[in-house]
Each structure stands twice: as C-alpha cells, then as structure tokens.
Amino acid sequence: MRRIGFAAFALAGLLAALALARHWTMAGPPLPQAVYVWQRQWDAETTAAVAPSRDLFHQYRVLGLQWGSDGRWVKSRADLATLAASKRAVAVVMRIEGTAPLAIAADAAGQLRALLAEWRIAGIRVSGIEFDHDCATSQLTVYAQWLRTVRASLPEAMPIGITALPTWRTATELDGVLQAVDYSVLQVHAVRRPEEGLFDAELARQWIDEWAVRTGSRPFDVALPAYGVRVEVDDTGKPIRVDGEQDLPRTAQGRELVADPVAVARLLETLQRRPVQALREIVWFRLPRRTDQRAWSLRTLRAVIERKPLAIRLDVALHPVANGAGDVVVTNNGNRDGVMPGVVVINGRCAGGDGVNGYQFTPERFHLRMTPPPVLRAGHRRTIGWIRCDAPATLHIEP
Structure with missing residues (x-):
C-alpha cells in the first residue's frame, strides 16, 4: 500500500510538473x-x-x-x-x-x-x-x-x-x-x-x-x-x-x-x-x-x-488658505483613472462656501455636487470648491 501510495504521489507530481511546463510553454515573453x-x-x-x-x-x-x-x-x-x-x-x-x-x-x-x-x-x-x-x-x-x-x-x-x-x-x-x-x-x-x-x-x-x-x-x-x-x-x-x-x-x-x-x-x-x-x-x-x-x-x-492590479483611490481633503477658509481638493491616489465624486458632504460649523470647476455648492446641506462628475486621472488632484468654517470640518464622499 505504501508503494502504491508513493507511486500515485509521484505520478501526481509528474503530471503537475508537466502541466506547469505546458503552461510555461504556452506563456510567451512580455x-x-x-x-x-x-x-x-x-x-x-x-x-x-x-x-x-x-x-x-x-x-x-x-x-x-x-x-x-x-x-x-x-x-x-x-x-x-x-x-x-x-x-x-x-x-x-x-x-x-x-x-x-x-x-x-x-x-x-x-x-x-x-x-x-x-x-x-x-x-x-x-x-x-x-x-x-x-x-x-x-x-x-x-x-x-x-x-x-x-x-x-x-x-x-x-x-x-x-x-x-x-x-x-x-x-x-x-x-x-x-x-x-x-x-x-x-x-x-x-x-x-x-x-x-x-x-x-x-x-x-x-x-x-x-x-x-x-x-x-x-x-x-x-x-x-x-x-x-x-x-x-x-x-x-x-x-x-x-x-x-x-x-x-x-x-x-x-x-x-x-x-x-x-x-x-x-x-x-x-x-x-x-x-x-x-x-x-x-x-x-x-x-x-x-x-x-x-x-x-x-x-x-x-x-x-506592468500588469499591476488596478485601483481607484479617491481622497478628499480641506487645504487651508486664509481667514478660516480652505479649498476642497479631491486627489486620486490610485493607479487607475476614475470618475470624481458626484457629491462631497461637509460636516462642521461652517459659515459659507462655493463650488468651482463645475461643482455647485448647496448651502442648506453643505454639499458640493456635480452631475455627471468628470474623470480624475491617477496621481492628479482637482479643487472643487472652498468653505469657511469656525472649527475643523470633516469631509466625506457620497456614492
């Protein structure tokens, strides 16, 4: 039984090696x-x-x-x-x-x-x-x-x-x-x-x-x-x-x-x-x-x-400018170009703001919105508006 088991194991290994060799033969150089x-x-x-x-x-x-x-x-x-x-x-x-x-x-x-x-x-x-x-x-x-x-x-x-x-x-x-x-x-x-x-x-x-x-x-x-x-x-x-x-x-x-x-x-x-x-x-x-x-x-x-996994990674941040105001900036930190957010929500004690580059500001809900949003290329950033807040605000992207 041991010899049969060993032979079966050896045969399985040989078949696996042949399959791998066949895969290597089929796969061409870059x-x-x-x-x-x-x-x-x-x-x-x-x-x-x-x-x-x-x-x-x-x-x-x-x-x-x-x-x-x-x-x-x-x-x-x-x-x-x-x-x-x-x-x-x-x-x-x-x-x-x-x-x-x-x-x-x-x-x-x-x-x-x-x-x-x-x-x-x-x-x-x-x-x-x-x-x-x-x-x-x-x-x-x-x-x-x-x-x-x-x-x-x-x-x-x-x-x-x-x-x-x-x-x-x-x-x-x-x-x-x-x-x-x-x-x-x-x-x-x-x-x-x-x-x-x-x-x-x-x-x-x-x-x-x-x-x-x-x-x-x-x-x-x-x-x-x-x-x-x-x-x-x-x-x-x-x-x-x-x-x-x-x-x-x-x-x-x-x-x-x-x-x-x-x-x-x-x-x-x-x-x-x-x-x-x-x-x-x-x-x-x-x-x-x-x-x-x-x-x-x-x-x-x-x-x-280079056959790397592709991913979109959108990050939104507030970049201080002056007098309590800051630019709302979206950055694509992934390696795949992707659509910018349709809506960015601002949470905080904010007094006002406005949208730029096609984004519209909704003061009632403190949203920055654009329909349809444009593509943001990988490694690039875009300013979509500015806000003025009395305290640090948080930003998040709505799907």
Missing part, C-alpha cells in the same frame, strides 16, 4: 511596447511627456506628415532634440485623410525623403515609416498600387508599415497590400459605430487571431487604446462630431466613450497566456500629456503594461 505621439504642434507638455515614458517604450511612432482632405500637406512640428535625446527608435507616421489618389505618390515620397533627412541630421534614429490610412475595403487594390509606387522612391533598407482595419481581413485584395509593406499594425479600437463602444476585449482577441491566420507568417503589431472620446449626436442620435483631444462645447446628447483599462489589461493577459506567433509588439494610442483629459494618465498606462 511583448515589446511602443507608443504613438500624435501631436501636429508639439508644446511644452508633449515634450515633457517623453522622458518619463522612456523606460516603458522601446520606440516612439511620431506623426510627421499629414495629407488632409483639403488636398494639402501638413508637417508636424515635433521636438527633434527631445526625440534624439530619448535614445529611442522613432518611426515616422504619415496620416492620409480621405482617399489616396495615385497622383500624390511621387509628392508623398519626396516629402518623406526630406523629412527623413531632417530628422537624421537632428540625431534621431529613424527606424521605419508607417502609413496610417483608413482605406475602404473596396479600394485596397488601389492602395496597394499606391504603396508600391511610394516605396519605390524611398530608401530601400527602410522598413515600411501600415495601420490596418479588421474589416480588411476577409478581402482577397489584402494580399497585395501586405506584399507592398514589411509589417502591418492591426487597429482594434474605434473601428465600430460609436453606439457599440470604443473597445471590446473579446472582439479584439477574435480579430487578432483571425488576422494572424489571414496574414500567415507576416509580422504584425496590435494598436491598443489608452484614451477616450466624446461623441456629439444630433436629435436623431446620429454622430455629428467626435472630440478625441480637445474639450469642445458639450451638448446634452453627447456621450463619453472610454477604453476601460481593466478590459485592455484583460486582452494583454490573454496575449501573454496564448501568444500569437507573428505578433511583434503592442503600440499604444497615445502618449499621455499632463492636461490631456482624453488620454489615460501615464500612471494608469504604466500599471496596465
């Missing part, structure tokens, strides 16, 4: 991370956002040129000295709005050659060129010809890539597009109607798996969202404007669409547990800036990339 810097006019905040993110990203993909729907070229004013000082690889991104007429192919190549020369003189290690064009599936053959024409006039050794839409995966014309470039970047966010949301982790994984099957051994990246948008609609519910970076005037019909960090982290986890062979890296849209209320905070993005 995927490299890159990020889009999507600013046409760099300001001090954009420049300041580069250095704190260097340890997270091996490459910056920088918007360098844009062909607008108005038929004009727009060259971004990137901070070349900052990009060079980052010591990171930099890919030039050309955004093509509207259609991609073959007539601009030669001009596009000329614009890119001039930009490449300028960036290299500045000391930037240019690692590739990427074309960002939301081509209609029916026009993929034309797009493939455009790409071949442009590529023929670019440095032969320069890697060329494209952003790709999930809808292309069933098109036979996709082969011609992929043969014209070195890699593709599958965008799995903001590709559906606004009412369907900005990102769906399960659907994104399905698209990634199907893209891998469709494209075979060709290398590809996946673009993931680290931002939100506001969609303004008319009286019929039809979208009339999408605000992704600015804080434009809002209407009652507007909707906030945000990529949930928990959902994005869940997709990353599945990609680690069930790796996709041809998947090279993750590219985030976009690099967070300090006051960019549409992008995740760098703290949240870092937590997702």
Whole structure:
C-alpha cells in the first residue's frame, strides 16, 4: 500500500510538473511596447511627456506628415532634440485623410525623403515609416498600387508599415497590400459605430487571431487604446462630431466613450497566456500629456503594461488658505483613472462656501455636487470648491 501510495504521489507530481511546463510553454515573453505621439504642434507638455515614458517604450511612432482632405500637406512640428535625446527608435507616421489618389505618390515620397533627412541630421534614429490610412475595403487594390509606387522612391533598407482595419481581413485584395509593406499594425479600437463602444476585449482577441491566420507568417503589431472620446449626436442620435483631444462645447446628447483599462489589461493577459506567433509588439494610442483629459494618465498606462492590479483611490481633503477658509481638493491616489465624486458632504460649523470647476455648492446641506462628475486621472488632484468654517470640518464622499 505504501508503494502504491508513493507511486500515485509521484505520478501526481509528474503530471503537475508537466502541466506547469505546458503552461510555461504556452506563456510567451512580455511583448515589446511602443507608443504613438500624435501631436501636429508639439508644446511644452508633449515634450515633457517623453522622458518619463522612456523606460516603458522601446520606440516612439511620431506623426510627421499629414495629407488632409483639403488636398494639402501638413508637417508636424515635433521636438527633434527631445526625440534624439530619448535614445529611442522613432518611426515616422504619415496620416492620409480621405482617399489616396495615385497622383500624390511621387509628392508623398519626396516629402518623406526630406523629412527623413531632417530628422537624421537632428540625431534621431529613424527606424521605419508607417502609413496610417483608413482605406475602404473596396479600394485596397488601389492602395496597394499606391504603396508600391511610394516605396519605390524611398530608401530601400527602410522598413515600411501600415495601420490596418479588421474589416480588411476577409478581402482577397489584402494580399497585395501586405506584399507592398514589411509589417502591418492591426487597429482594434474605434473601428465600430460609436453606439457599440470604443473597445471590446473579446472582439479584439477574435480579430487578432483571425488576422494572424489571414496574414500567415507576416509580422504584425496590435494598436491598443489608452484614451477616450466624446461623441456629439444630433436629435436623431446620429454622430455629428467626435472630440478625441480637445474639450469642445458639450451638448446634452453627447456621450463619453472610454477604453476601460481593466478590459485592455484583460486582452494583454490573454496575449501573454496564448501568444500569437507573428505578433511583434503592442503600440499604444497615445502618449499621455499632463492636461490631456482624453488620454489615460501615464500612471494608469504604466500599471496596465506592468500588469499591476488596478485601483481607484479617491481622497478628499480641506487645504487651508486664509481667514478660516480652505479649498476642497479631491486627489486620486490610485493607479487607475476614475470618475470624481458626484457629491462631497461637509460636516462642521461652517459659515459659507462655493463650488468651482463645475461643482455647485448647496448651502442648506453643505454639499458640493456635480452631475455627471468628470474623470480624475491617477496621481492628479482637482479643487472643487472652498468653505469657511469656525472649527475643523470633516469631509466625506457620497456614492
């Protein structure tokens, strides 16, 4: 009996070891991370956002040129000295709005050659060129010809890539597009109607798996969202404007669409547990800036990339100013961006106060209220009002 028990125990241990080995075999190494810097006019905040993110990203993909729907070229004013000082690889991104007429192919190549020369003189290690064009599936053959024409006039050794839409995966014309470039970047966010949301982790994984099957051994990246948008609609519910970076005037019909960090982290986890062979890296849209209320905070993005537990921790405190008055300040001490409190209750012998930054003060109950409350990014704070009290007051958040 002892020998049988020992054998059973040994067999159980062997099976456990095999299961663990199988898990290790299935789990891939951490995927490299890159990020889009999507600013046409760099300001001090954009420049300041580069250095704190260097340890997270091996490459910056920088918007360098844009062909607008108005038929004009727009060259971004990137901070070349900052990009060079980052010591990171930099890919030039050309955004093509509207259609991609073959007539601009030669001009596009000329614009890119001039930009490449300028960036290299500045000391930037240019690692590739990427074309960002939301081509209609029916026009993929034309797009493939455009790409071949442009590529023929670019440095032969320069890697060329494209952003790709999930809808292309069933098109036979996709082969011609992929043969014209070195890699593709599958965008799995903001590709559906606004009412369907900005990102769906399960659907994104399905698209990634199907893209891998469709494209075979060709290398590809996946673009993931680290931002939100506001969609303004008319009286019929039809979208009339999408605000992704600015804080434009809002209407009652507007909707906030945000990529949930928990959902994005869940997709990353599945990609680690069930790796996709041809998947090279993750590219985030976009690099967070300090006051960019549409992008995740760098703290949240870092937590997702480093696979840390995500938590919102809102604290409210009274910061004395003068003459018995104090500012009511809400701080998010967690690592996940979260919605600010709708109501802050003030308890104490207080004589008066007022709300700021959209909060309204109710003197009868000494409440500060805002509906709907905005998002407070992780590591950030916001003053929502002030009060004057005869004795120390206590503050608490109502759900």
